[in-house]
Amino acid sequence: MKKLRNIFAETMLDLGKKDKKLVVMVGDISHGILKPFAKKFPNRYYNIGICESAMVNMAAGLSKVGLNPVVHTIAPFLIERAYEQIKLDFGYQKLDINLVSVGGSFDYSKLGCSHHCYNDVSILSHFKRCSIVLPGSENEFRILFKQIYKKKNINYFRLPEFSHNYKFNNKDIKFGKSIKVKSGRDVTIAVTGTQLKNVIEAEKLLKKNNISTEILYFHTIKPFDYESVKKSLKKTKRLISIEELSAHDGLYNSCIKASIGINNLKTDQIAVNDFVHTYGSYEDLCHSVGLTKENIFKRIKILVRKK
Amino acid sequence: MNTKLRLKIIEMIMRSREGHIPSSFSIVDIIEYLYSNVLKFDPKNPKNPNRDYFILSKGHGAAALYSVLNKHKILNEKHINLYGNKKGVLGGHPDMTKVPGAEASTGSLGHGFPTAVGLALGLRILNKKNKVFILLGDGECHEGTIWEAANIANNLRLGNLCAIVDWNGSAKQLMPRDELLKKWKAFGWKSNLMDGHSNDSMKKKLRGLKFNLNGSPNLLLAKTTKGKGVSFLEGHGTWHHKIPNENELKLIMKELTK
Numbered sequence: 001m002k003k004l005r006n007i008f009a010e011t012m013l014d015l016g017k018k019d020k021k022l023v024v025m026v027g028d029i030s031h032g033i034l035k036p037f038a039k040k041f042p043n044r045y046y047n048i049g050i051c052e053s054a055m056v057n058m059a060a061g062l063s064k065v066g067l068n069p070v071v072h073t074i075a076p077f078l079i080e081r082a083y084e085q086i087k088l089d090f091g092y093q094k095l096d097i098n099l100v101s102v103g104g105s106f107d108y109s110k111l112g113c114s115h116h117c118y119n120d121v122s123i124l125s126h127f128k129r130c131s132i133v134l135p136g137s138e139n140e141f142r143i144l145f146k147q148i149y150k151k152k153n154i155n156y157f158r159l160p161e162f163s164h165n166y167k168f169n170n171k172d173i174k175f176g177k178s179i180k181v182k183s184g185r186d187v188t189i190a191v192t193g194t195q196l197k198n199v200i201e202a203e204k205l206l207k208k209n210n211i212s213t214e215i216l217y218f219h220t221i222k223p224f225d226y227e228s229v230k231k232s233l234k235k236t237k238r239l240i241s242i243e244e245l246s247a248h249d250g251l252y253n254s255c256i257k258a259s260i261g262i263n264n265l266k267t268d269q270i271a272v273n274d275f276v277h278t279y280g281s282y283e284d285l286c287h288s289v290g291l292t293k294e295n296i297f298k299r300i301k302i303l304v305r306k307k
Numbered sequence: 308m309n310t311k312l313r314l315k316i317i318e319m320i321m322r323s324r325e326g327h328i329p330s331s332f333s334i335v336d337i338i339e340y341l342y343s344n345v346l347k348f349d350p351k352n353p354k355n356p357n358r359d360y361f362i363l364s365k366g367h368g369a370a371a372l373y374s375v376l377n378k379h380k381i382l383n384e385k386h387i388n389l390y391g392n393k394k395g396v397l398g399g400h401p402d403m404t405k406v407p408g409a410e411a412s413t414g415s416l417g418h419g420f421p422t423a424v425g426l427a428l429g430l431r432i433l434n435k436k437n438k439v440f441i442l443l444g445d446g447e448c449h450e451g452t453i454w455e456a457a458n459i460a461n462n463l464r465l466g467n468l469c470a471i472v473d474w475n476g477s478a479k480q481l482m483p484r485d486e487l488l489k490k491w492k493a494f495g496w497k498s499n500l501m502d503g504h505s506n507d508s509m510k511k512k513l514r515g516l517k518f519n520l521n522g523s524p525n526l527l528l529a530k531t532t533k534g535k536g537v538s539f540l541e542g543h544g545t546w547h548h549k550i551p552n553e554n555e556l557k558l559i560m561k562e563l564t565k
Binding site: 023043044046048049051053054055057058059060061062063064065066067069084085088089092093094 | 402403404410411412415418421422423424425426427428429430432433435451452455456458459462463
């Protein structure tokens with residue numbers, strides 16, 4: 001299976017042939033895999049260098065003359081370092097940009113917290129004119145990018161290092177809509193990104209314990225599919241969100257907003273609460289914040305028993 | 308020196324009790340020279356795709372920009388009269404989503420310049436001949452994004468770009484090792500000094516510029532005086548964001564109209 005980053009490069013090449021206004025700027029990353037794009041469209045590819053704030057800001061100039069900028073680098077530098085540029089140059093000025101990151105959460109698991117980014121989704125969610133997409137598999141990125149990259153907006157695509165490896169029907173991948181992976185009655189599991197893999201494994205354990213789960217998968221965090229959550233929670237009255245994002249203003253908060261008016265609701269969240277100081281594999285870091293099939297299983301068992 | 312524009316700036320700022328008088332007086336002659344002699348623009352259609360772009364990166368000098376846009380009929384008297392008023396579109400920093408002729412919503416220093424670099428790149432990608440002018444403050448040159456973008460513009464050979472730095476000494480009072488001309492030259496910009504209050508000097512330097520789609524970007528370091536035109540506003544004292552009282556206003560008017 002290809003890395004999402006490669007799918008990004010292929011998609012740029014594909015779209016670049018059809019859209020002469022597509023311009024790609026990178027912050028000294030992914031330049032190897034973007035070589036075919038760079039070779040074919042030398043006038044529309046720029047490896048700007050190690051200057052993320054200016055690079056993001058420059059995209060405002062490209063947008064002003066009607067081009068479709070795609071800016072790509074590592075999440076903490078693209079979103080957190082350049083946050084004021086995103087806020088003022090695109091939010092305030094209502095200009096348009098596509099931000100494509102790699103290295104969200106702790107994908108660079110052995111590089112330490114300087115290369116982690118748990119807060120990107122949270123801080124971007126504050127902008128009304130921002131779309132936030134967390135594709136977890138090849139076709140999710142291909143389809144969703146093509147669906148929205150020309151929208152007059154701040155479009156953020158966060159590419160994980162690892163896919164969840166779950167195959168969806170292409171027709172079910174719709175911007176702004178969740179995908180019901182499984183129907184159930186005892187608990188609603190809201191999940192985004194790579195963590196779908198852990199959720200599917202946890203579900204097998206839950207099934208053996210006669211706990212029926214409803215799994216809602218969110219590739220789009222903003223705009224959020226409130227209706228699907230509300231409908232599910234009316235039935236299950238139990239919610240757990242599984243997200244390798246900041247515990248604030250992510251998937252859980254949106255689900256809670258969706259639950260307003262539902263009585264006797266019990267909830268739980270497994271997310272990232274603070275800097276993850278661990279070095280190790282991606283799985284090691286998931287383990288250190290409780291994002292494992294065993295912990296999901298354990299927490300759901302407690303949740304469904306709550307009265 | 309443009310006395311009428313300075314009077315207009317005072318009129319706006321006194322009415323709204325908001326604005327940066329000395330910063331506006333520092334740059335108003337430069338902006339007026341550009342609009343009268345250099346920039347291509349269409350007052351009836353400020354978004355004409357064939358226009359030259361002018362970005363005021365030091366957005367707190369907005370009153371100077373508004374006074375010039377008013378002189379050139381991009382902004383009308385009603386716009387001016389409603390400066391700082393909820394019924395109007397003009398404020399202490401320009402909002403490009405509202406203000407005809409404002410190319411960027413500046414105010415946070417260090418933003419307008421990289422936008423101008425992106426504009427110059429975008430125009431080159433589209434093979435368009437429009438020119439891009441950007442006016443920044445010398446204090447603004449403390450911001451890291453200025454030097455990120457200066458480096459990028461030279462490496463991309465964005466010769467369709469001209470940056471003008473309002474060298475009024477704001478930077479030097481904070482970091483004495485100023486040396487701006489050396490710095491811009493070191494970053495590969497074709498750099499020259501001019502007098503930002505003298506039409507003759509600006510004419511000479513701006514006429515000599517070459518706007519090559521693949522050449523060195525241009526830098527003009529404009530020697531200016533903060534508060535130029537009113538003796539007690541000049542320099543770096545308390546007047547940066549101060550509104551004159553009645554007596555001070557009389558003195559300002561006396562100096563400007565003598």
